[in-house]
Amino acid sequence: MDGSEKTGFFAPEHWFRKGQGPRYRQLHRYLAKAIRDGRLEEGTQLPPERELADLADVSRVTVRRAVAQLASDGMIDQRRGSGSFVRRGGPRLEQSLSTLISFTELMQARGMTPSSQVLGRGLFMPTPDETTVLGLSSGDQVARVERLRTTDGTPIALERSSLPVDILPDPDLVETSLYAILRSSGSAPNRAIQRVTAVNLTPREAKMLALPEATAVLQIDRTAYLASGRPIEFTRGVYRSDIYDFVTEVRLEGP
Amino acid sequence: MDGSEKTGFFAPEHWFRKGQGPRYRQLHRYLAKAIRDGRLEEGTQLPPERELADLADVSRVTVRRAVAQLASDGMIDQRRGSGSFVRRGGPRLEQSLSTLISFTELMQARGMTPSSQVLGRGLFMPTPDETTVLGLSSGDQVARVERLRTTDGTPIALERSSLPVDILPDPDLVETSLYAILRSSGSAPNRAIQRVTAVNLTPREAKMLALPEATAVLQIDRTAYLASGRPIEFTRGVYRSDIYDFVTEVRLEGP
DNA sequence: AAGTGGTCTAGACCACGAT
DNA sequence: TCGTGGTCTAGACCACTTA
Structure with a gap:
């Protein structure tokens, strides 16, 4: 040039x-x-x-x-x-931890075709964890959606999302992109805290993802917040680690 | 206050x-x-x-x-x-992906006592991967150190580090902190690229870490660079994911 | 209306690499 | 010596929350 x-x-x-x-x-x-x-x-x-x-x-x-x-x-x-x-050594299906976007948008940005299969959804009484993380009052229900995420036909991830009912009154509307729905109702999060760990797949998860039992996968817990600071989404997902990984640059300490 | x-x-x-x-x-x-x-x-x-x-x-x-x-x-x-x-919900033994420091210094910052057991070290002919990543010429050797990292007596991680011999001529000097040695010889890296994935422990690794076979752990590959841009360290480590995890905040896209 | 974080500017000096 | 990225400043305006 x-x-x-x-x-x-x-x-x-x-x-x-x-x-x-x-x-x-x-x-x-x-x-x-x-x-x-x-x-x-x-x-x-x-x-x-x-x-x-x-x-x-x-x-x-x-x-x-x-x-x-x-x-x-x-x-x-x-x-x-x-x-x-x-940098040499071109891009793979990888993701910077500092610029996470939704699964749907990430895959689209990579030129792939994401789709989802809803495994279950509805309104439930919250677990104690959900009550704490989402700041619910006693008697409040949570909307849950569990999805199998695939790209170009390959199963990549299982995700279970929980939201307060006033944020997602009708979980039946969720198909591929949860965030698209939240945006259209004016309640999209603007930041999130993620925790990344490794876990073994349960037999049920392994079957869903067509992987051997106990395969090591990345587990990502994400709590998303409105600009007001209110937590509105807790999602736990497991991701095939042979396809999905995280790359980042770190600056080392010292003068 | x-x-x-x-x-x-x-x-x-x-x-x-x-x-x-x-x-x-x-x-x-x-x-x-x-x-x-x-x-x-x-x-x-x-x-x-x-x-x-x-x-x-x-x-x-x-x-x-x-x-x-x-x-x-x-x-x-x-x-x-x-x-x-x-933020409420205080710190755990966790680590921001954006501010990685060495294992030794991370644990000390957490008020814990890190130690290491050297499992093996020496000078070797490089693998093809090492030749590529470290930019070696044919005939160059690599110094390798394999360590079991523990804190307060609990095994936490296994790490295998490879460096060009001109950077680490004598791997026998390495005990707990590799970076302390590099700093004293004026060849400490100032940045690194990390890739985080999940893997199952091999039987040998499981025995070392006193964990069940095939336990899911975090695998972190790190390539570290001098300020000049020269790669001087490739380390692959596996870390107990029940103790060691990664937390980060993400900002979501949108106006 | 006042206060807060978010964005952006124009300019300065420093540390390091190439020459 | 010069060009580069790295650090730092003083100040401006905007968007949003709170009162």
Whole structure:
């Protein structure tokens, strides 16, 4: 890519839309997609931050927020004194822990076709855990949905989600994307806390996922919150670890 | 904690030492320790960012970098319009994926006593994987160290580390902390890429960790780099998932 | 209306790498 | 010496919560 191409490539009209979120996130999304698509090839150097700020018509601070996220995703190397380079050893079906989106949207972003099979749903009395995590009052019910997630026909994950009934009064509406429904009712979460561990599949889970019994899988517990701080979703899922894994860059301590 | 105490508590002399790294990291470390130690109690509100900037004698931007890290660690809640609050449901033996330090230092930070038993070490011909990951030339050897990590007498993890011989000429020096040795020879990494998955323990591993065969554990592959970008360490470890897990906050997409 | 976190700017200096 | 990423500042405006 020569200089004249760069000018257009990083220009704001290619990555910024008013109302689609902050600039640093839109720019990060644009660059990440360009790298995944190969439009920014492995090993190539990004323009220096000061130049990128100029081309993208934002401040260097904003460029750095977008680019730091790429580094944390493991998509680029930043080397003081020399530059930022697109990392070699291309992407797999992996996921940055710092930018989790919903299963549906993650798979779509990877060019795959996600689907879900609802295994069960309804309104129930909460378990003590659910009462605590979701901050329920005594007598409140929870809506539960249990789904088998598949992409391109391969079973990938089992997820069981619990929400207060006032957030999801009718669990029968949930098909593929829970978050799509929450968004349309104006109660989508804006952040979540995740805990990742490893567990052995139970016989029932193994059958569902067509894996041997006791296979090690990743278990992810996610508690999602509204902007107000109210917890509205607790989801426990198990994910095939041979397909689904987590990658992140860490900065080590020390001066 | 009233106003007069706060003044001293957040003053720079309590958290900043020249030569001990950037301010935002030192401030983050200080606040994180204060929360873990209970000096900032669960549910209490941090001073507003502007006030904290004033007390700590840094700019608000620097305060935000430190505080954003606490949020990403899952230690505080930030709520626009109301404030930042120490999260309830205190810390466990868990680890933020975004601030990994070495096993030894992690356990010490938790007030536990780490130790290691070296199961084997020496110089070997590299596997093809090691040659690729570490960027070796043909004929180069690798130094390998395999250790059983325990804290307070409980086996927690098995780790096998491989490094180029010019970085670790004498693997016999490694006892508890590999990174302490690397630092003393001036070749400590400053960042790493980690991949987290789940695996079943092999019979040999299970015996070492005193766990049933095929127990699900977390497998973490880490490639560590010098500031120059040169890869100098590849470590594969398996960690008891009932003790060791990962927690992170995620921000969800959307305007 | 006041207070809080969220975004963004323009500019400065430092530490390190390449030359 | 120069270019690069890394740190830090002082200040502005916006979006949201609380009162």
